[in-house]
Amino acid sequence: MVANGSMKRNKIVAIVLLALIVLWVVVQFMPKGSQKTNAATTTPEVKMVEPPLFKVDSAMHFLRSQVEMGPRVPLSKGHNACGEWIVSKCKSYGAEITEQNTKVTDWEGNATPVRNIIAQWGKDKKSRVMLAAHWDTRWVADKDPKKENQKKPIDGANDGASGVAVLMELARLIHERQPEVGVDLVFFDNEDQGAPEWSTLSPQESNKTWCLGSQYWANNPHDIANVRYGILLDMVGGKNARFNMEATSMAAAGDVMGWVWNQANRLGYGALFVKEEIGGITDDHVYMNQAGVRSIDIVDMRPSTIAMGMGGFEFGHFHHALSDNLENIDPQVIEAVGKVVATALYNTK
Numbered sequence: 256m257v258a259n260g261s262m263k264r265n266k267i268v269a270i271v272l273l274a275l276i277v278l279w280v281v282v283q284f285m286p287k288g289s290q291k292t293n294a295a296t297t298t299p300e301v302k303m304v305e306p307p308l309f310k311v312d313s314a315m316h317f318l319r320s321q322v323e324m325g326p327r328v329p330l331s332k333g334h335n336a337c338g339e340w341i342v343s344k345c346k347s348y349g350a351e352i353t354e355q356n357t358k359v360t361d362w363e364g365n366a367t368p369v370r371n372i373i374a375q376w377g378k379d380k381k382s383r384v385m386l387a388a389h390w391d392t393r394w395v396a397d398k399d400p401k402k403e404n405q406k407k408p409i410d411g412a413n414d415g416a417s418g419v420a421v422l423m424e425l426a427r428l429i430h431e432r433q434p435e436v437g438v439d440l441v442f443f444d445n446e447d448q449g450a451p452e453w454s455t456l457s458p459q460e461s462n463k464t465w466c467l468g469s470q471y472w473a474n475n476p477h478d479i480a481n482v483r484y485g486i487l488l489d490m491v492g493g494k495n496a497r498f499n500m501e502a503t504s505m506a507a508a509g510d511v512m513g514w515v516w517n518q519a520n521r522l523g524y525g526a527l528f529v530k531e532e533i534g535g536i537t538d539d540h541v542y543m544n545q546a547g548v549r550s551i552d553i554v555d556m557r558p559s560t561i562a563m564g565m566g567g568f569e570f571g572h573f574h575h576a577l578s579d580n581l582e583n584i585d586p587q588v589i590e591a592v593g594k595v596v597a598t599a600l601y602n603t604k
């Protein structure tokens with residue numbers, strides 16, 4: 256038998272069609288990377304985890320709630336109310352609470368109470384992140400330009416309430432969806448009751464009178480064996496805030512700081528989180544590092560030409576003054592800090 260011409264043509268068409276189908280199937284089921292000839296040389300795309308939405312209105316509500324309680328000076332009504340509020344709020348967001356209630360010695364040598372509050376999620380998780388802020392407020396506005404104000408307590412809308420407000424909004428986020436890591440929120444007490452401007456203590460002696468809550472905690476830490484790193488938030492809501500890279504943080508955990516500042520830049524907050532080092536300060540992160548948690552401080556420090564030397568800085572005009580009130584708060588700063596910390600938290604393994 257001899258195939259006629261038309262049959263031959265049909266056969267050729269069928270073979271070509273079959274070949275095309277086979278080729279299409281092969282291409283479809285080929286691993287995606289191998290379709291690129293330069294697959295080995297292209298940078299792998301890092302997939303970022305999107306945290307739940309950090310709501311600025313909610314954070315601002317938490318900030319105002321604290322200010323409305325009055326100054327949070329140890330032994331005051333406002334302090335007591337705020338401690339209870341932190342505990343019940345964190346419990347409502349599903350945290351396990353541990354408290355450290357003790358007495359330490361203040362700048363004058365008198366006993367002063369400390370109530371550190373530790374709120375934990377995913378306690379059994381082997382990788383953890385510690386986020387901290389102080390919740391007390393300064394008992395005197397000793398840096399207020401007006402002398403008659405210098406013995407009055409401050410609202411501490413920024414110095415105290417802002418850090419706590421961001422932590423509380425993060426607590427709400429964690430309740431909404433837990434990150435891969437376990438979280439320890441630590442609310443330090445008695446950070447801001449240090450020696451006043453008029454004290455005659457030497458700078459070295461004066462230094463030790465600050466951060467009394469975190470000093471106590473550093474000597475009696477909760478289980479920090481699995482904590483990867485720590486972030487302290489202090490004065491994170493001021494108008495015209497600026498977060499430079501504080502020197503003590505850089506020395507202790509420069510990699511963490513670089514990574515967090517990179518996240519800030521990626522989110523569009525490069526003007527706020529400035530990649531320039533600035534002088535080191537005494538804050539709770541010093542004691543977090545001393546306890547063994549590699550920690551950074553996100554703190555409003557503004558480069559200053561008046562301050563002497565490299566990395567000279569000043570805190571804003573509001574610092575330890577009556578002007579540290581709600582009028583001094585910029586919700587956009589709170590939002591930026593909240594989103595940056597949430598991004599860091601949800602992208603840690």
Ligand SMILES: [Zn+2]
Binds near residue numbers: 393414447575
């Ligand atoms: Zn302060």
